[in-house]
Amino acid sequence: MIIVLDFGGQYNQLIARRVRENYVYCEVHPYTISIDKIKQLSPEGIIFTGGPNSVYDEQAALYSKEIFELGIPILGICYGSQLIAHLLGGTVSSAPTSEYGRTEVSVNNSSALFNDISPVTVCWMSHTDYIEQVPEDFIITAKTSVCPVAAMENAEKNIYAVQFHPEVMHTVQGMTMLENFINNICNCVPNWTMDTFVASTINSIRDKVGAGKVLCALSGGVDSSVAAVLLSKAIGKQLTCVFVDHGLLRKNEGDEVEAVFGKEGPYDLNFIRVDASQQFYEKLTGVTDPEQKRKIIGEEFIRIFEKEAKKIGSVDYLVQGTIYPDVIESGLGKAAVIKSHHNVGGLPDCVDFKEIIEPLRLLFKDEVRRAGLELGIPDYLVFRQPFPGPGLGIRIIGEVTAEKVKIVQDADWIYREEIKNANLDREISQYFAALSNMRSVGVMGDERTYDYAVVLRAVTTSDFMTAESAELPWELLHKVTTRIVNEVKGVNRVLYDCTGKPPGTIELE
Ligand code: XMP
Numbered sequence: 001m002i003i004v005l006d007f008g009g010q011y012n013q014l015i016a017r018r019v020r021e022n023y024v025y026c027e028v029h030p031y032t033i034s035i036d037k038i039k040q041l042s043p044e045g046i047i048f049t050g051g052p053n054s055v056y057d058e059q060a061a062l063y064s065k066e067i068f069e070l071g072i073p074i075l076g077i078c079y080g081s082q083l084i085a086h087l088l089g090g091t092v093s094s095a096p097t098s099e100y101g102r103t104e105v106s107v108n109n110s111s112a113l114f115n116d117i118s119p120v121t122v123c124w125m126s127h128t129d130y131i132e133q134v135p136e137d138f139i140i141t142a143k144t145s146v147c148p149v150a151a152m153e154n155a156e157k158n159i160y161a162v163q164f165h166p167e168v169m170h171t172v173q174g175m176t177m178l179e180n181f182i183n184n185i186c187n188c189v190p191n192w193t194m195d196t197f198v199a200s201t202i203n204s205i206r207d208k209v210g211a212g213k214v215l216c217a218l219s220g221g222v223d224s225s226v227a228a229v230l231l232s233k234a235i236g237k238q239l240t241c242v243f244v245d246h247g248l249l250r251k252n253e254g255d256e257v258e259a260v261f262g263k264e265g266p267y268d269l270n271f272i273r274v275d276a277s278q279q280f281y282e283k284l285t286g287v288t289d290p291e292q293k294r295k296i297i298g299e300e301f302i303r304i305f306e307k308e309a310k311k312i313g314s315v316d317y318l319v320q321g322t323i324y325p326d327v328i329e330s331g332l333g334k335a336a337v338i339k340s341h342h343n344v345g346g347l348p349d350c351v352d353f354k355e356i357i358e359p360l361r362l363l364f365k366d367e368v369r370r371a372g373l374e375l376g377i378p379d380y381l382v383f384r385q386p387f388p389g390p391g392l393g394i395r396i397i398g399e400v401t402a403e404k405v406k407i408v409q410d411a412d413w414i415y416r417e418e419i420k421n422a423n424l425d426r427e428i429s430q431y432f433a434a435l436s437n438m439r440s441v442g443v444m445g446d447e448r449t450y451d452y453a454v455v456l457r458a459v460t461t462s463d464f465m466t467a468e469s470a471e472l473p474w475e476l477l478h479k480v481t482t483r484i485v486n487e488v489k490g491v492n493r494v495l496y497d498c499t500g501k502p503p504g505t506i507e508l509e
Helices: 012-021 035-041 065-069 079-087 174-185 194-209 222-238 253-261 277-284 290-312 365-374 402-421 474-487
Strands: 002-006 026-030 045-048 074-077 091-107 120-133 139-143 151-154 159-162 214-217 239-245 270-275 317-319 355-357 430-444 447-460 491-496
Touching: 002 012, 012 026, 012 174, 035 065, 045 079, 045 174, 065 079, 074 079, 079 091, 079 120, 079 151, 079 159, 159 174, 194 222, 194 355, 194 365, 214 222, 214 290, 222 239, 222 253, 222 317, 222 365, 239 253, 239 290, 253 270, 270 290, 277 290, 277 402, 402 430, 402 447, 402 474, 402 491, 430 491, 447 474, 474 491
Parallel strands: 002 026, 002 045, 045 074, 074 159, 214 239, 214 317, 239 270, 317 355, 447 491
Antiparallel strands: 091 120, 091 139, 139 151, 151 159, 430 447
16 A cells, blocks of 8 residues: 655645556555554655745645654655755755646666656646755756756665656656555565455455445435445345435436336345425425525435435445545645535444444546446446436425426436537536526417426546536537527526536536
């Protein structure tokens, strides 16, 4: 295992990804992790990330030099490299001009880090501060036309530092540099593969659960589906999956989930489908505020789930589909609450459980998908786009009614069908139809209409934190518009949302 110490840089998760792409397990920890904890984790290597601070800020002053005495190889990246220089007695200064973007770097190939790297290679730089003088016992192993220390090392102590970012794709040979660090310097064994992960997780679940009963809140989304199948392979009928249909699902979704996980499906598991549509619609009557809608849906969901859990009785464990990005606590800064998220994977321990099992907490989303394929879950479930816990409830602006739900479901169905026909479904990160609360005048068959406007949304994003509106081909938008207006009763206008995130959010509420 390699651990990444997060100093608040933008690419901390990307570094972890790159290590895992090398078949070595990697965890991200806040830089405040104690030395004792590092010793306990006993990693083969440590990577310091970049970060927004200066080494003269208090963050560095808090940092202990003891980490360099553990005998574990260290690679510092950007701020991480400056921190190494600063803590070990070098000098870090602020340059008169910053160095950003693709930069030619001359490297010394006798460094183990630069094995098989071209003598002049393009790297991605993003810094103003730089290492002016390296610490004693360090040598300079790379430079650029303006940066005297683009890399330095103390090979005897296995401490390496690079000013550029090897983890980003713009650093052309960055992956080779990381491979050199992971395989040659840290001597890691590349054995982190999905089949071994699946097999070992199944064994550890069996050990933990014994003869106990387990409950899984299944939404049909990728994470909870993969978690459910893993559990079912491990403990069979000791598992019960509860699928709450809140009446805010996409068209046919309830039946699709039941087809896979219910009696007729390939998995022999206890599956309970609770049709609670009416209950949700009643609770949502007259409610227009987005936050209130979210809270009502979340609360109602939990109440139903609790009721079902009580019916089953003496359940020891609850399964959650929590994945790695949900788990990481960088410990740096706290974001403002934009929306109170609810999803079935985020259920509080509202019912008495001995323990919560989170079999996917070590995986990134695409790794969860690979685990899903490994477990034989059908492609269309594995590659589903994200769907929010509150469902169509937050894609209908204003009050939610059964009539509006039907309109969104039908419009969304057409939109999804046409995007698939255009072979764009894997290219767009998320796309859906929503219902504006606007009604406007139109004319159809010589008649005046006064109907709803459907909003089409499609975004590209890698992390869903920021997103761009996708540039869909006009013919596609035109076709979808014509079909929606012709086929969905109650709609006479279709709008395309061109807003990015920020300033918009992906969902409309
Ligand atoms: P926003 O609208 O915040 O959405 O830009 C970002 C991503 O999160 C999804 N989303 C949710 N997922 N429960 C979820 O499980 C929620 O309450 C929720 N709200 C938004 C959204 O679909 C997008 O992928």
